[in-house]
Amino acid sequence: MGVSEVSGFPFEPELMIQAKSDPGAFSRLYFRHYDMIFSYCVHRLFNRQTAEDITSEVFLKMLENFQTFDGNERQFRNWLYKIATNAINEHIRKTTRRGAIMAWVGQWSRKEHTDEAPHLDESQQRAAIIKNAILTLKPEYQAIVTMRFFENLKLEEIAEVIGTSAGTARSQLSRAMEKLRQELSSVRIDGQEVTI
């Protein structure tokens, strides 16, 4: 089986065809992408359980339309990201999970600035603050920030996932960064600024 390298991701050209009819090949395809999608979900949602639920939803949704999917593995990966992005955004909108998480993170953030949470180290405090800041972004911007900084996707790849041009993706990323800068501008940990 030949292997080609596209955007740092080794694809197997025949795998997509084999996976349509061969459970073994389908399994292989699944295992090649599970960690990636779970990672994206957990970095978007900051909650393992919900991330696992959405990951399940993504793959089951994928399977529903897999037989009619006609692309290579790179496109398949982007398709999965797109399904995941839609599922996460929908989840946030429908369940107001975002508000709940923000409240939770907010409590955590406030707590860690007091003597009540001395067990949180600097890394944990930093994580809570960054999460809080990201969660203030609208879901579409959260997706771009997560794909760019957690999943290390290139702007061209992000653009393909969200269905826009690289230029537009760049503009949206800039706006998201500006919003993050504002959110983080007044935050300090142990007297040090966190701002970007």
Next chain:
Amino acid sequence: MNHDEKHFEELLSKMTMDDKPDHRHRDKLHQELLAAFARNQWQQERQSRQSPWGQAGVWRTIMQNKMRLAAAAAVIVITGIVGVQFFAGTNAYARVVEEIRNARTLVYTLITQSNQGNGETIKTDIAFKEPGHLRTTTIDGYVAIVDAVAGKMISIVPGSGYTFGDIKNLTNTGGPGPFESIEAMKKLPDKADKTLGEKEIDGVNCDGYEVTQGDLTTLVWIDTKNGEVVQFEQKFASAPGMNRIIKNIKFDVDLDDSLFSLEPPAGYKSMGVELKSDTTAQTEQTFVDWLRWWANGNIDETFPPMVAGAEIAKVTMDMAKEGKLKGEYWKNVDPSQMYNALIFVAALPQDSNWRYAGNGVKINTPDMPIFWYRPAGSQMYRVIYADLTVKEMAEDKLPK
């Protein structure tokens, strides 16, 4: 990457979070996907074909059963795999529907009543376990175990032996497969068409619900006290007399993997055949030869009561018990001959509109069509007569 982005990346590199994948979830989802994958393969092939139930008025000459993996021979019978279509729900259904959708195991008893042959009633116990394990057991003790993911099955004949089958290619036949029932159950609509009031079934007071899905009407009976499903009844508009009852239904019971083992049971011997589901190798001649063999092999010299379905196993056994089969023929039966003939039928495209009218017809009866079908890509039908000659015929000339 600009300065802000680099700085933000540095911030992220210093933060820790619990984001490592859990292999337990990954494996569990993998199993679910494999099960759905196997079901989809059967379902897609089935959907690519026209419903055989849409031909009202010709049911009495049709034996196009939902059960596709067929039998071998009189004492070497391969129990078929049972396909079941289910129902839909309203109110009290909600929990039942939800249970079915989420069930990782299912057990139930299927009772089919056919108006074919001698009007056989077949009772089969069925156990299903994700991802794609199926075990069917007839009241006579015939067992078929299927591993759809591996594409293999074993058929165990009580007091006799076992036979292996390769069913990988059967997913390509377009025939309704063993997961038709499971898939239908998993996709139940949330509401029934109407309620039927109360009825006592096996001493249990039940609320009834009715759902019609195309040609199939399903009645669902639910215990009024505990809300558990008691029985499903299935009726086909274009197949009067063809009824199915599903009862003793349980969800998510513990089913040991040994129930689905493809290992032959201790004390049993191989029957010396391994059936292959090579659908491309079976021709019309294979089928005609088997029809001749069967007709010459029974004392009435009639054609088989059916050419598809697991019931043929039961019917064949009954004929043997009644002394209707010629011993000299069946003594040296080649199980694969019957299997291959049935595979030929099973592999016909749905739009072939095949029909069987040979039940009770004696071989060489003049001008008596017993089977017709339209080969793939052809406008003309092939009609097999009781003298086993074959003619081509336009659709409007076909027997009514």
